[in-house]
Amino acid sequence: MKLATLRNGRPDGLLAVVSRDLTKYVSAGRIAPNLQAALDAWETAEPALQDLSRSLDAGRIAAQPFDLALAMAPLPRAYQWIDGAAYLGHLERVRGIQGSKDGALQGTRPLLYQGGSDRLSAATDPILVADDGLAVDFEAEIAVVIGSVPMQATREQAAAAIRLVGICNDVSLRRLVAEDLQNGFGFFHSKPSTAFSPAFVTPDELAPAWRAEKLHLPVRVSINGKLFGQPNAGVDMHFDFADLIVAATQTRSLGNGTLIGSGTIANAHDEASSGKPDTIGFACIVEARTVEKLKYGRARTPFLKAGDRVSIAALDAAGNPVFGTIDQTVALFRR
C-alpha cells in the first residue's frame, strides 16, 4: 500500500491511503490520526490500512483526487532522522573536498549522522536559504521508516523493522559542510530541512523492486527540467538498509518512526558530466563538479541558485514515479 500525509493545518497532518497510480486518496483518519500514531499501533493499524488500500484500488469506496500539493512529508516531524553513506562512490567522489578522515573505515562500517527531524519538508516545499551563495546542493536518496529496534540489533531484527520506503532530498549547503566537518560536531548548519516524497510505500507493494533490503529502481534527477542523473538505487549500494540499521544500534536502541536514509545514490562510472540521455550521471551536484575538476581542470556544473528547480523520482518499469515526485525550487528567506 501507499501512504501519504495531507495538510490539515495541524503539525502532524492527516494520514491517507493513496491509490497505486497516485491519482486518488482516501482518509485513514478513522484508523489513525497521523502516520506516527499508525506506527505506534502498527500491528493493528497496518492490516486495517491494507484493507482500505485494497478497497481503494478496487474502486469499492469513494475517493478524492490526490494532488501532490496536498502532501506534507509522510512524517512532517519525526523523532529521529538518521542519514547514512551507503554508496561508497559518493564518498569517493566527494571525499577530497568534504574532508572525511574516515577512509579506512568506510568500506567496513557505514558512516551515519544524526539529522534534524523537527521540520521535514514536503516534496513541493521550497528550498529556503538565507543566502544562495552557500553552494546549495541536493542529494537524491532512498529512505525507510522503521519500527522500534533494540540495541545491537541482528540483521533479521533490522530487516523486519522496515515499515515503509520512499525517497528524499537531503539538501546540503556545501560551503558550510567543510566548517561543520572541521569542528567535528557533525553536519548542523550545512544540512537544512530534508524533503520527502509525497508517498511512502510498504515493501510488499514494491516487490520485486524491493529485495535484499535495497530498492532496485532507477532514480531520475532533473535540474530545471533537464536530465541530470538516473542512477539505479539497487546498484553499488555497499551497505543495504539492514546494514545501516544494525550500525545505528551499536550503542543504542531506535524508536518507532525512525527515518533512515541511504546517503546520496551513486553508481560507479567514469562519465565526465551529467545530463545526456544515455548516461547515468549523478544524484548531487558536488559529485559532478569534482569529476569535472579532475577531467577539465574546472567545475562546469553550477550549484543551485534562487529560482532553480530540482526534481527527483524513482521510476517503475513503465517510467512512472513510484513515490510521487520531489519537486523543489530554491527560494531566498527574508526575515
Add this chain to the structure above:
Amino acid sequence: MKLATLRNGRPDGLLAVVSRDLTKYVSAGRIAPNLQAALDAWETAEPALQDLSRSLDAGRIAAQPFDLALAMAPLPRAYQWIDGAAYLGHLERVRGIQGSKDGALQGTRPLLYQGGSDRLSAATDPILVADDGLAVDFEAEIAVVIGSVPMQATREQAAAAIRLVGICNDVSLRRLVAEDLQNGFGFFHSKPSTAFSPAFVTPDELAPAWRAEKLHLPVRVSINGKLFGQPNAGVDMHFDFADLIVAATQTRSLGNGTLIGSGTIANAHDEASSGKPDTIGFACIVEARTVEKLKYGRARTPFLKAGDRVSIAALDAAGNPVFGTIDQTVALFRR
C-alpha cells in the same frame, strides 16, 4: 510552575503539574494529554496549567504523592535535541583529547550538535551500555524546551521562545568520541540516550535564579554518593541560551518542543581534582582526568563501570533540588 511526565504505558506519558516542593502532583490530562500537545497549544494550555499549579500549591485540590520513579523524561521522545558547548572551560579542558579543530571559532560562535531524541531517558533510568570498557562518562548540563523559532532569529525572538528549564545528563562514551569526531559526521555512537530531570520549570517560577537567559544555581554532582562537583551554572557560561538558540537558527527554523542543552557546566578554577567539600570540581569525569594527567602525569579518576551511580541536582538557596534529582546507575545491556 513545575511540570512532569508520568509513566502511563504510552510513549509520550501523561502530563502532570508538580508542586513547588516536588512532593505532590495532579494530572493535567484534561488540559493536554502530554507535554508536546501542551507546547503545540501553549497560548491556551500555559494559562490553564498555571491555574492548576496555583491551585495545587495552595492546597485547593486533591493531589497524589509525587515519586521520582513515576517520572519519564518531560519529553520522553522529542522532535529535536540540540546540544551546545556554552562553557568554554569544558572545551578548553577536554579539547586535547577530544580533538575539536574549531578552536579559533569557539569563543565567537557556539559549537552545536544534533543529538538523538527518539528515546530520552528518565532521571532514574539505568545508563545502559553493551560494554562498560568504553569509558562511560556523564555530562551535567542545563537544558531548555522552546517554542518554534524562525530561521535567523533575533536574540529577542530566541529569549521569548524559552518555555521550560531543567537539567540533563548527556551520557558520553569517551572511547567512541574520538572516532566519531574523526569521521566528521558528529557524535553518533558516542552519545547514547540523554537523561532529563523529573521536573521542568517555567522561567517565571525560577526567577531570580533565571536571569539573562542563564540559570544562576549550583549544580551538585555525586558519584556513588560522594561529592564530585558543584559548579554554578550561571558562572562562566560564555554563551547564554539566547545565543545558543540564535546560533541554531543560522540556516533553519526550529520546531515547537525543541530541546537545547548548554553543554557540560564548567567553572574556571585550577583545582587538581574533584570531591572536596570546599572545591568546585567538575561536571564530567573526562575534565577531572585531563587536569589530573597534567598535574600528576596520570589520570586518577576512573570512568563509570557497571553498578556505578551518578546523581545530578540543581540546588536552591535552601539546598533543595529544584528540578528533582537525576539519579542513574550504569547497567550492562544483554541482548
